[in-house]
Each structure stands twice: as C-alpha cells, then as structure tokens.
Amino acid sequence: MKAIQIGAGNIGRGFIGELLAHSGFEVTFVDANNTVVELINELKNYTVHVLDNEKRDEKVENVSALNINDEKLMDAILEADIMTTAVGVNILSRIAETLAKGIKNRLAKGVEKNLNIIACENAVGASEVLKEEIFKYLTEEEKETVDKYVGFPNSSVDRIVPPVSEKMENPLDVVVENYYEWNVDRNGFRGEIPEINGMNLTGNLIAYVERKLFTLNTGHAITAYLGNLKGYKTIEESINDNDIYEVVYHAMVESGDGLVKKYDFDRDAHLKYIDKIIARFKNPYLQDDIKRVGREPIRKLSKGDRLVKPLLNSMSYGISTENLLLGVGAVLYYNNPEDPQSLKLQELIKEKGIKGAVQEVSEISDENILNNIESKYEQVRELFK
Secondary structure, three states: OEEEEEOOOHHHHHHHHHHHHOOOOEEEEEEOOHHHHHHHHHHOEEEEEEOOOOOEEEEEEOOEEEEOOOOHHHHHHHHOOEEEEOOOHHHHHHHHHHHHHHHHHHHHOOOOOOEEEEEOOOOOOHHHHHHHHHHOOOOHHHHHHHHHHEEOOOEEEEOOOOOOOOOOOOOOOEEEOOOOEEEEEHHHOOOOOOOOOOEEEEOOHHHHHHHHHHHHHHHHHHHHHHHHHOOOOEHHHHHOOHHHHHHHHHHHHHHHHHHHHHHOOOHHHHHHHHHHHHHHHOOOOOOOEHHHHHOOHHHHOOOOOOOHHHHHHHHHOOOOOHHHHHHHHHHOOOOOOOOHHHHHHHHHHHHHHHHHHHHHHHOOOOHHHHHHHHHHHHHHHHHHO
16 A cells, blocks of 8 residues: 655654555655755654653665655556645645646546545635635536545544754654544545554544634644743743633633533533643653644634634633633734734734724624723733743
C-alpha cells in the first residue's frame, strides 16, 4: 500500500505520516522545501519524540520524499492508494492544480483503483475545499469519473506538534504530545476503507470537528492572545497565569455549553474533555510558542473560525459569553510585525475603529454584539495590559 503525505513539516512527519508509516504504508512525503526533501531522501528515517507524562521514542523508517514540482510526483500519484495533506487550509488552492494533473494522468492511463484524498487541516470541511479546488481543473466528464473512483473524506485532526528550538542529531526528528485524535468521515471514502492505526471512522464528523475546533482551538487561541498581552512566550507560561486560566477555562465552558445544546453532548463528559485540554496546554515539554498559535488573527476572527462561530452559536442559545467576548477583545491587540495579518488588522482598527474592523473581518452586523466586543476590548486592556 502506498501513501502520499503532502506537507513534510512537523504535523506531516509527527502525526499523519507517522500513523501511515506505522500502519504499513510506504510513505512518500511531498513538500516545496528542497532541504527537507533532500534530508528525507538521504536519511530515510526520523524519530517522533513523545514528551508528556509518558515519554517514548517512535522510529519512522523507509520513507522518501519528492518536491511538489517534481515530475516524478505524477508517477507516485499513479500508484497511490491514499493521499493526505498537512499544509494549512490556505495552501490547498496552491497544490490543487498539481493534484488535478496527477488525477488526470490516472484517468488517461485507465487506472480504476480507488484513491482517497484526506485534507488533515484545522478547518471545517477541508477535504471538500480541496475537492472544489481540484475540480476547477477538470472537465465535466472528468469530474464524473473522478467522483466514481476518488474519495475526499473530511477529517478532524488534533495533536500539538510545536517546533523545537534545540538542535537534534537528526534534523527531521519531531517532538509531540502523547494525545492525538484523527476522526474521518467514513461516508466520504471510495472503495474499501484502508486500515490505519489511530484513524477513527465516524458517521457524524461535523460534531467531532466543531468539538475540537471550538474547544481546543478556541482555548488555544485565547491563551495565546492573553499571554501575548502579558509578555509571555509560551502557551504553558500563559495558562499557568491564574488570571488567564480563569478566562480561558470559562470561555471553553461557554463554547462547550453551546456545543452541548447543538449536538446533545453529555455536559459532564464535555467538561472532562475541557480539563484534558487544559492539562495539555500545561505540558512543560512542549514549549508551544505564542506567535505560532496566534498567527493569522484575521483568519481566526472569520465567521466560521474558532472565536466568532462559538461566540455566535452560544449566543443563539442564550448562553452567557462574557469570556468568549474577552477572547475576541484580546485578539484585537495582537500586533506582531512578523505576521502580515496582524499588521493588516491593526491598520483596519486605525482606519475603521474596533467595531468597523470587527465587522469587516468577522461579518458580524449586529450592533449589540459589536458594542459588546468594543466594551470587552477596553476591559481587556484594564485586566491584562
């Protein structure tokens, strides 16, 4: 069985690629970074270092790599049984033409073997997004054939895989937490579903997606933005500040109560899930960088992402959202000269004010909500600056 993992970064190597390799797949990594591609082809192995209460090393061997622009990728796609991505949802449109070319090549060669493509990104419906981008390069006839043989199962992924500053003996090695979740929509597959250790198949993926995105990612982002205001460098430092912990925990509860209403989750079980996530934030081995977690604040403030959507969902059920609002207020202070979205957000605030900037990036038009956000923006300054 052959797998192509597009994206040879920390998530690609330390999560999805590792699960595929340990499930018996011959894994080919695909990346635009020639240095990483050459290292993988030279060393052909790396180690995933699990640093948590439980510490262990997991060796990944017999891997290879191709540059995204290498013509040999067409041959690899021809033979692939499964393809996965871990590149960031904004990059999917950039790789779509290449993948479409590979799929067209399969059709031209008469390959009828099923292929399943799973976008393992922090976004709702990422595989569907990738499918739409790929289909832009196909004829109507090709689309019909692809629909028959190529599946695009949506998925939800969850594992903290931070970059590591210390130099490792093998530069491909990755540090990860022990916890992970990879939930995949069983209804999206074509043909026989491959057996992959650690992949959880579900018929109700959207509940898993929103549970993760609006609990872990919501809490993660708010921890980063409040920690940034206090001058902290890591998520661990931030969450161990009791003032930040109180806002983050209660924001996650507010978001969770909305999810409980929407999906009929067991509230006690969801509260335990929140406790588990907080414990992950406190993992002293991860050194998860605030700049990494806080990057692209405009995307994180969009209407379907981790801050605004849970806010609006909980509000729709009449649930108090005081701490979620504080989280949104904290994002608006994020000013990182190395982050183009951060700079653009600050320019929007100067040009249009708080309410105008929030309305533009989040599409919130309700004046009461905008007034609440502006009020919480001022409150955040008093509490955390």
